[in-house]
Amino acid sequence: MDHDEPYRGLTPAVRDAYLARIGLPEPGRPSPEELARLQEAHLRAVPFENLSIHLGEPVVLEPGALVAKLVTRRRGGFCYELNGAFAELLRSLGYRVSLLAARVFDPEQRPGPPFDHLALRVDLDEPWLVDVGFGRFSRHPLRLDERGRQADPHGVFTLAPVAGGEQSDEQSDEQSDELDVVMDGSPQYRLGLRPYPLADFVPTCWWQSTSPESHFTRSTTCSLLAADGGRITLSGTRLIRTGPAGDRTERQLTPDEALAAYRTHFGIALDRLPG
Structure with a gap:
């Protein structure tokens, strides 16, 4: 445009x-x-x-x-x-x-x-x-x-x-x-x-x-409605999965893993981490 x-x-x-x-x-x-x-x-x-x-x-x-x-x-x-x-x-x-x-x-x-x-x-x-x-x-x-x-x-x-x-x-x-x-x-x-x-x-x-x-x-956040009705969120370098019933799991990522998570879970291609 x-x-x-x-x-x-x-x-x-x-x-x-x-x-x-x-x-x-x-x-x-x-x-x-x-x-x-x-x-x-x-x-x-x-x-x-x-x-x-x-x-x-x-x-x-x-x-x-x-x-x-x-x-x-x-x-x-x-x-x-x-x-x-x-x-x-x-x-x-x-x-x-x-x-x-x-x-x-x-x-x-x-x-x-x-x-x-x-x-x-x-x-x-x-x-x-x-x-x-x-x-x-x-x-x-x-x-x-x-x-x-x-x-x-x-x-x-x-x-x-x-x-x-x-x-x-x-x-x-x-x-x-x-x-x-x-x-x-x-x-x-x-x-x-x-x-x-x-x-x-x-x-x-x-x-x-x-x-x-x-x-x-x-702080940075990136969050999306998941296929099961829960959410997947990348908060800084913490990958958080919340189930439809409210159950929650969390994993700390390395910088390279976080960049890959932006691509894999959110379709966002970045050449560096924000922040």
Whole structure:
């Protein structure tokens, strides 16, 4: 893709290359079932990783650059990159997509700063929460208007209106402008329902990529949904396998073994270890 030319969405050739990247060369018409297939295929093919930060590569939040990183360079990324690129693929397939900002809960269950996370709203007959950029999360889209329990292969999710949000007395909890997304009883992030353009995420993305206070600058991670429904993760030079039931094994690798693991498990060819 020529970044000197104005970006006008995915060309048919780039769309087809993106679909080949995730192993779905012939998607069907937009539907909840097809959206679920696309999300799961993306999670299985494109890793969540922060290697650019530790390789001295810029993180460019422009649609063409994001798609080129995932498709041409066959890399992954973190939330802004993965969901930003996936939004472009979905739009090219006829889906109506909005970018939503979220605040990730810390271990003390306090929400982080605004624009801490980027997630997607996809509107079909009803709105869906789609997220391929949060590591271990739902395997399939979640109903955005559903307030009951939603079963997913990765757990049970609820989307609960935030008490005390900015709403009038006439508004019900169902009309809250923020939702707490809870997985197996543990809050994951506080999701705003107002759509934003990708450019509005740039300042927080820059902070996440550069600040010593950001957990992304402190260590490297590369993680992918495994064939058995678990995850495989390379954290520094520790190779971690987590089974679908939560069982975990860990092995310390040599530098050469770690480079080989990036190629074998994630399809990422590096000439040196990040960091």
